[in-house]
Amino acid sequence: MEYSRPFNQLNRCGVSLDFMYDESMWFLMESFQNPASNEWDILRVGTTVNYEIIIERLSAGFYFGAYLHNVGDVRGYVYQRLGLRYRLMERLWAHMMLKTHWGKADYLECGLAFKII
Numbered sequence: 792m793e794y795s796r797p798f799n800q801l802n803r804c805g806v807s808l809d810f811m812y813d814e815s816m817w818f819l820m821e822s823f824q825n826p827a828s829n830e831w832d833i834l835r836v837g838t839t840v841n842y843e844i845i846i847e848r849l850s851a852g853f854y855f856g857a858y859l860h861n862v863g864d865v866r867g868y869v870y871q872r873l874g875l876r877y878r879l880m881e882r883l884w885a886h887m888m889l890k891t892h893w894g895k896a897d898y899l900e901c902g903l904a905f906k907i908i
Contacts, residue, residue, distance in 0.1 A: 793904075795841065803843040809856065811835040811890075813898065836860040837870060848878040852888070866892040874900075882906040 795805025812834050839856030854872040861868055874888030884904040890897045 793841070795843070797845070801845050803845060803850070805841050805843075807839045807841060807854070807856075809835075809837045809839060811837070815898075832862040834860065839872065843876070850876045850878075852876060852886075854888075866895070866897070869893070870897070872900075876904070 793805055793807035795803050795807075797803045814833070835858055837856045837858045839854040841852055841854040843850045843852045852872070852874055856870050856872070858868045858870065869892070871891045871893070872888045873891070874886060876884045876886040878884050882905055884906075886900075886902055886904060888900045890900060
């Protein structure tokens with residue numbers, strides 16, 4: 792979930808709430824002798840502040856976030872996301888983002904976003 796506002800024609804800032812479910816966390820937590828006991832342990836919840844540069848239908852986004860719920864992850868409590876969004880229609884976007892922990896890639900995400908307001 793994201794809330795963002797343009798502050799001119801080329802720039803937008805906002806905040807978001809991220810829910811990340813990553814099956815690879817089972818293996819990662821087990822390899823560091825802290826095995827997950829249930830699905831809630833591998834769900835990560837975080838909040839970010841973001842900045843986007845808008846060029847017509849394409850935008851480049853930079854997100855800086857902190858985990859609110861992060862059980863047993865040895866990579867820390869801070870993460871970054873950077874990537875591109877493309878506006879397909881007035882209320883529909885496609886995006887591709889790289890999630891990192893201080894410059895070390897975690898995973899590439901692809902998705903669709905729908906504007907409700």
